[in-house]
Amino acid sequence: MAPMPQLAVDFHPLAPIPIWRDNPHRPLSARIVGISAMVADHHLFSLRLLDDAAARALRHFPGQYLMLSVPGDSETPVSIASSPTRPEALELCVSREGRMAAALYRQWVGDLVGVRGPFGNGFPIKVLEGQDLLLVAEGLGMAPLRSLLGYALDRRERFGAITLMVGARTPAEMLFGDELAALAGRDDLACRLTVDRDPTGTWRHSVGNLPGLFDRATIDPARTFAAVCGPPAAYRAVLERLLALGFSRDRILVSLDRRMSCGIGRCGRCSIGCKYTCLHGPIFSARDTLDLPEMV
Numbered sequence: 001m002a003p004m005p006q007l008a009v010d011f012h013p014l015a016p017i018p019i020w021r022d023n024p025h026r027p028l029s030a031r032i033v034g035i036s037a038m039v040a041d042h043h044l045f046s047l048r049l050l051d052d053a054a055a056r057a058l059r060h061f062p063g064q065y066l067m068l069s070v071p072g073d074s075e076t077p078v079s080i081a082s083s084p085t086r087p088e089a090l091e092l093c094v095s096r097e098g099r100m101a102a103a104l105y106r107q108w109v110g111d112l113v114g115v116r117g118p119f120g121n122g123f124p125i126k127v128l129e130g131q132d133l134l135l136v137a138e139g140l141g142m143a144p145l146r147s148l149l150g151y152a153l154d155r156r157e158r159f160g161a162i163t164l165m166v167g168a169r170t171p172a173e174m175l176f177g178d179e180l181a182a183l184a185g186r187d188d189l190a191c192r193l194t195v196d197r198d199p200t201g202t203w204r205h206s207v208g209n210l211p212g213l214f215d216r217a218t219i220d221p222a223r224t225f226a227a228v229c230g231p232p233a234a235y236r237a238v239l240e241r242l243l244a245l246g247f248s249r250d251r252i253l254v255s256l257d258r259r260m261s262c263g264i265g266r267c268g269r270c271s272i273g274c275k276y277t278c279l280h281g282p283i284f285s286a287r288d289t290l291d292l293p294e295m296v
């Protein structure tokens, strides 16, 4: 295998603590303690590990993911949507699509599921602290960004200006829409929400595409890290705007989803070029993604 290119951003200033003790392939049992319907065909599952010691030991970085399974069925990678500052429960936003999801959606509060992880690099929190943040999300991309946003708001004094930009097709399709709308009133956060169209006529925020939010934003690219999560079409347009604003490629971080299976760099299913998404991602700098165009 070709040698790994070095990342300009140090993604591992702290070692995350995985919850396995001896076997990374063996899931730990977690109880479903809450299920909330989000947008159509997306539910938020709140989990608590059965093993108290493992629950206390669990740490994750925003942007990391868990392998989630229903006993006797397949497993799937899911971004952790809750902040590590709120350790009471792990929150995972899961789409109804796929075999594992079909099994998961048959579970009730109180049932048990399996989790492995946390896996991946996550956002480089210690690099981001002291900097301005620009968080840009579309669609399911709000799940990993919600973890980072929650961390930054719970540790507000550690960050400079924070700008949040979120896009969706309609108000009903905005993931965590009520939560985000409530944030729009905060004076320590510039919260910009937009939808492509508003069939109800009751939307109080912007109407238009996500990159259009940059037209009215005041951002200093020299002291800001941008974190971008969403579908590839959104990535491309947002990356173009960020580069046009003068952002260095090292200051743009994107979260990429790929088919992940083992989560520990052994099966090779998640490889893109010389990188394994499960180990070297899912958070990459734009320098990496633009050098490997097939990643975006």
Ligand code: FES
Pocket: 259, 260, 261, 262, 263, 264, 265, 266, 267, 268, 269, 270, 271, 276, 277, 278, 279
């Ligand atoms: S998921 Fe197996 S190598 Fe990445």
